Amino acid sequence: MRKLIIGATALLAGCATQAVPHQPVVASASPPDKVEVYHHAGMSYSVDAGGEGRFKAGDEERIFPVSREEYERFRTLLQPYRQAGLLCDEPGGYRWEPGYFLWRENGVETRRRFESHCYTDAYKAADDNADRVYYDLRDMADERRAPPPVLPAPDRLALTSLYWGRVTEEWSVPRGGEARWTKGDEIRTFAVSDADFDRLRDLFRPYEGVRFECQRIITDGPYGQVTWSQEGHEDQQLKWDAGCVTGDAADVFRRWDEAVVLLKALRDGG
Numbered sequence: 001m002r003k004l005i006i007g008a009t010a011l012l013a014g015c016a017t018q019a020v021p022h023q024p025v026v027a028s029a030s031p032p033d034k035v036e037v038y039h040h041a042g043m044s045y046s047v048d049a050g051g052e053g054r055f056k057a058g059d060e061e062r063i064f065p066v067s068r069e070e071y072e073r074f075r076t077l078l079q080p081y082r083q084a085g086l087l088c089d090e091p092g093g094y095r096w097e098p099g100y101f102l103w104r105e106n107g108v109e110t111r112r113r114f115e116s117h118c119y120t121d122a123y124k125a126a127d128d129n130a131d132r133v134y135y136d137l138r139d140m141a142d143e144r145r146a147p148p149p150v151l152p153a154p155d156r157l158a159l160t161s162l163y164w165g166r167v168t169e170e171w172s173v174p175r176g177g178e179a180r181w182t183k184g185d186e187i188r189t190f191a192v193s194d195a196d197f198d199r200l201r202d203l204f205r206p207y208e209g210v211r212f213e214c215q216r217i218i219t220d221g222p223y224g225q226v227t228w229s230q231e232g233h234e235d236q237q238l239k240w241d242a243g244c245v246t247g248d249a250a251d252v253f254r255r256w257d258e259a260v261v262l263l264k265a266l267r268d269g270g
Contacts (some may be wrong), residue, residue, distance in 0.1 A: 085112030
């Protein structure tokens with residue numbers, strides 16, 4: 001055994017005399033600390049210490065900047081749920097799919113059960129902080145979200161009318177070439193020039209890169225969208241709803257009507 005120890009010591013001493021290349025230590029980058037409230041696949045919101053807020057409602061997710069102080073405030077508001085989550089005390093038990101609260105700190109995530117759609121007095125009192133987080137982040141998402149980027153040179157415009165999820169009429173217009181009009185089973189094509197396309201684009205140019213918001217008063221009405229497309233870029237859209245009565249709704253409707261008059265004239269050779 002003594003010979004083995006002496007031999008091992010000599011071997012180590014020999015290795016120590018050789019140059020050992022420097023091996024840099026690479027620190028593993030962990031994601032920023034975060035708090036999140038998840039109701040279901042169509043409703044969730046979060047803020048992180050890296051300066052990003054997210055608010056998802058339906059198919060739309062809004063991303064917006066937040067300060068470190070705001071992150072700390074939301075984390076403090078959610079802290080009462082860190083121990084046991086937020087549970088419903090209705091007799092008969094909870095009937096819905098639960099969500100969760102999430103805290104991420106130093107790369108480690110902690111989740112607690114969140115049971116919403118509960119209406120007892122005790123639950124409403126306990127839910128106060130969660131409600132404040134929801135309303136504050138919803139308002140911040142509306143106020144701070146970045147406008148969509150303007151496409152540098154759109155090469156196609158589409159005007160689409162819908163009702164209850166079904167396309168009722170659509171105009172698809174390239175920048176020079178063959179345009180297409182569809183309504184039900186009827187399809188017609190017609191030629192458009194670069195100048196025709198530019199006239200159509202000019203009608204909606206004030207809304208390029210602008211988010212259109214309005215308060216819908218009348219429900220179950222027609223709605224639609226203007227879509228700008230360009231090869232190699234993500235489509236941009238201006239969405240409208242016939243039930244809108246606020247914001248620039250009247251201006252959008254006027255421009256839409258003028259665009260349809262222009263397109264009908266081009267289609268019918270007028």
